[in-house]
Amino acid sequence: MPCRDKNYSESHVAAGFVATFGETLSMLRKLFQTSDPSSQPFVLSGSGTLSWDLVAANLIEPGEDVLVLGTGYFSxxxxxxxxxxxTTVTELKAPVGTKPQLPEIEKALSEKRYKAITVTHVDTSTGVLSELQQLSALVRRVSPDTLIIVDGVCSVACEEIDFDAWGLDGVVTASQKAIGCPAGLSISMFxxxxxxxxxxxxxxxxxxxASxxxxxxxxxxxxxxxxxxxxxxxxxxxxxxxxxxSQILAKPVSERFAAHRAASDRIKKAIAGLGLKQVAANPDEQAHGMTAIYLPDGVKGADLxxxxxxxxxxxxxxxxxxxxSKYIRFGHMGVSVLDPKRNDVDHATKSLGEASAECGYKKA
Amino acid sequence: MPCRDKNYSESHVAAGFVATFGETLSMLRKLFQTSDPSSQPFVLSGSGTLSWDLVAANLIEPGEDVLVLGTGYFSxxxxxxxxxxxTTVTELKAPVGTKPQLPEIEKALSEKRYKAITVTHVDTSTGVLSELQQLSALVRRVSPDTLIIVDGVCSVACEEIDFDAWGLDGVVTASQKAIGCPAGLSISMFxxxxxxxxxxxxxxxxxxxASxxxxxxxxxxxxxxxxxxxxxxxxxxxxxxxxxxSQILAKPVSERFAAHRAASDRIKKAIAGLGLKQVAANPDEQAHGMTAIYLPDGVKGADLxxxxxxxxxxxxxxxxxxxxSKYIRFGHMGVSVLDPKRNDVDHATKSLGEASAECGYKKA
Structure with missing residues (x-):
């Protein structure tokens, strides 16, 4: 379109936008904590799902083996x-609410040469958090050439990810979760x-x-x-x-992760206080940006x-x-956790208790 | 996130958004002029390019033949x-600024069984407009099973497309051109x-x-x-x-197409008045939402x-x-053409004349 004014979309090759996009890519390096110049960020129109295609269509060749750590719907x-x-996929599936453990992962890695291992950092279907640092150390020790690919859709910007220090090879995510941007972007770092x-x-x-x-x-x-x-x-x-x-990086990212952990601790305590159980049973394996909660006894989700x-x-x-049909999911990330003027978290946990009571639930 | 207020992104499964998305898909049927219930619209996060993948990964199987009408960069x-x-691609390439003609297309279709034929309705690299109605009639007569796929990125909502009446099988486009929505969506009808x-x-x-x-x-x-x-x-x-x-469909789409033709005629006349030549030389093959113009003699694009x-x-x-390096492109679609309060088109053509003169150009 001929004219440039505030009612028009900016041209994708206009100097202003080029600078904005360039800075955005550089800021992603900081969010992912990578200063290695060989790391490469990508921002594509799409969603987190497109990021899977980016991995599958570029890093893995037909017939190559990939070990998928099975934590739920998203893995x-x-x-x-x-x-x-x-890809020839081997899924190492854990029972609902848990994740594959290091010894079984070590065993699997010893049995076959895998081009890559994928781990869903937080599986949004269960609220299970996977640990990355020890996992990465294990992969490097047992199968040093295997690429370590992290699905960080529900973890980037609310769970700690130290790309360089942990030796990760890919973290893929989306714009609309803890980054707090509207949906519509696939975001990744390789x-x-x-x-x-x-x-x-x-x-x-x-x-x-997705090439x-x-x-x-x-x-x-x-x-x-x-x-x-x-x-x-x-x-x-x-x-x-x-x-x-820009908002995220205005403070050290470590503070952001700590704030999510603190809010999550408060939420998990409140849920236990209501006598409710988390899908992710092990406290070491619980996400800090969301919680999957089993419905109160006798209460249906369609009612609650x-x-x-x-x-x-x-x-x-x-x-x-x-x-x-047995559980519900509670997201607690970004502004609802970080803005001290909001009382979203407490309002949500209080409302969960009240709504459960309205459905006839009484703590045993 | 727990709370629903105006500062939050709407949930993609919230009733309000579900209604909005549903209505959007139904409105696309009207824009494309299809009332056949077997027609299927798609709206995906992505761009017009993703729409090509949608065609290539779903409608065509490996080894099948497709005839691509070559009009420039986008074909x-x-x-x-x-x-x-x-796909086994046969490209029927026309010289720059023209399009393949019906007799040569008929010859090509007679020589091989093509799963599909693709036509770039407006090739944004040249401003060449391809005619669809006679093309479709030809394909139906010579090779009735061949799918007719239209790249309408630079034509949907500014050039007439009568999906049902013309017997089209696919029209793929993007949000940011004549539809006048921000970039970030792949839009298609099959x-x-x-x-x-x-x-x-x-x-x-x-x-x-893109499945x-x-x-x-x-x-x-x-x-x-x-x-x-x-x-x-x-x-x-x-x-x-x-x-x-909603804005587009508030008036008959025929009026919208006519307004684009009228503005385009005015622009083409002004360009000829400046002594400049279009890349699309044949008046029957000139797009109505953009014009590709050869640079004035002795003038560089980098200066102009x-x-x-x-x-x-x-x-x-x-x-x-x-x-x-020999030409520039002038987009004239959507609000800049349709809003009677704007004078974008006249301002742009006048400025083109002034800027050319500032670069030392004098009409021969």
Whole structure:
């Protein structure tokens, strides 16, 4: 369109947007805690799910083996995505509410040469938190060439992730969770090792839109403040991401993670106080940005959720197929936890107690 | 997040958003002029480029033949995308600024059985407009089973598209051009015939995020006002699309197309008046939402574009590799054409004349 004024969308090659996108990519390095120049951020129009395609279509070649640590609905989804691109997937599935343990992972890694291992940092279907630092150390010791890929959709910006120090090869996420930007962006960071795996593959990338080969020069150009085109980015969403990252990085990220842990501790205590049980039973394996809670005895989600909604509280229903109707999910991340003027967390836990009582629940 | 207030993003499964998304999908049927209930709209987070993957990974199986009508940069891109998914592509390339003609298309269709033919309705690299109605009649006569797929990124909502009447099988586009919504959405419409081709393929879809199999039930559920989940949609962008479509459909779409033709005629006349030439030389093959203009003799784009920018006019540089430094591109679609209170078009053509003169150009 010919004219540039505030009613128009900014051109994706205009100098102002190029600077914004470039700064956004550089800020992602800080959020992921990587200063290794060979690390490569990507921001694509899409969702967290598209980030799985980015991994599957670029880092893994057809017929190669990947070990998927099975924690629930979202690790199953990652496995499905990998299979679409011809990956031979081995799923190491843990019982609902738990995660695969290091000894069994070590055993699996010893039995076969895996191109990559994937771990869902927080499986949003169960609220199970996977530990990354010891896992990474184990992989490096037992199977040093295996790429360590983290699904961080429900963890980036609320759980600690130290990309370089922990030796991660890929962390993929989305804009709309703890980063606090509107939905519509796939966000990821890959190590130099992962980038080399993509570059050195014998077969061409198995996707066009999700091709790292197509996008890498674009991301590098924008970060160098040069306009570049493969497919049209979303100036509005990338501006929003720039704002969200500027807010996040205004304080040390360690403070942000600590605030999420503190709020989560308070929530978990309140839930226990109501006599309710978490899906993630082990305190060491509980996410800090969400909690999956078994419904009170005799209470149905279809009855409880509308009462909560009337109190201004949106909880999500279950999504893990083995327990889908038996639990609800409570998200507590970003502004609702970090803004001291809000009392969202306490209002939500109090409302959960009241709504449960209205459904006839009495603590045993 | 627990609380619902105006500072939060709407949940993608909240009743309000489900209604908005459902209405958006139904409105797309009106924009594309299809009342056949077997037609299926898709709205995905992504860009117009992702729509190519949607076609290539779902409608075409590896080894199948597709005839690509070559009009420039964007038809080349569609061909590249198809090849990534194993399609055998035949490109019928026309010289720069023209399009393949019906007799040569008929000849090509007679020589081989093509699963699909793709046509870039407006190739943004040249401003060449392809005619669809006679093309479709030709395909139906010569090769009735061939799917007719239209890249409508630069045409939907500014050029007439009569999906049912013209017997089209797919029109793919993006949010940010003549629809006038922010960038970040892939938007497409497929016929019942195309949907059957996707359903009946012998091999599984070749993409996970761009899988029609994964998305079809989601789109159908939302249009039936039922929440559904495969990957998180963007409530903000879909709300914006709802607003844009409501504005478009407030008047008959025929009036919208006529307004674009009238503005385009005025622009083309002004350009000829300046002694400048269009890349699309044939008046029957000129787009109505943009114009590609050869630079005035002796004038460089690198000199002209910054002068235009100072006058508040953003024109784009060239993108077609054969003539990249020799021309500029002028977009004239949506609000800049339709809002009678704006004088964007006249300001832009006047500025083009002034800027050319400032660069030393004198009409011969």
């Amino acid at each position: 199953d989804g990652f496995a499905d995505c990998l299979r679409v691109y011809g 190590s130099g090792r992962a980038m080399k795996a993509a570059q050195n593959r014998k077969t061409p990338p198995a996707s066009y839109f 790292m080969k197509n996008w890498t020069p674009i991301m590098q150009n924008y970060e160098a403040k040069k306009p570049s085109y493969f497919a049209t980015p979303s100036p509005q969403l990338i501006h929003a991401l720039h704002t969200a990252l 959720l509308p009462i909560l909604a009337k109190k201004g509280i949106v909880f999500a229903g279950g999504i893990h197929k083995e327990i889908v | 080349d891109g569609f061909a590249d995308c198809l090849r990534v998914y194993g 016929s019942g015939r195309a949907m059957k081709a996707a359903q009946n393929r012998k091999t599984p879809p070749a993409s996970y995020f 029609m199999k994964n998305w079809t039930p989601i789109m159908q559920n939302y249009e039936a006002k039922k929440p559904s989940y495969f990957a998180t949609p963007s409530p903000q962008l879909i709300h914006a699309l709802h607003t844009a479509l 574009l910054p002068i235009l920018a100072k006058k508040g006019i953003v024109f784009a540089g060239g993108i077609h590799k054969e003539i990249v």
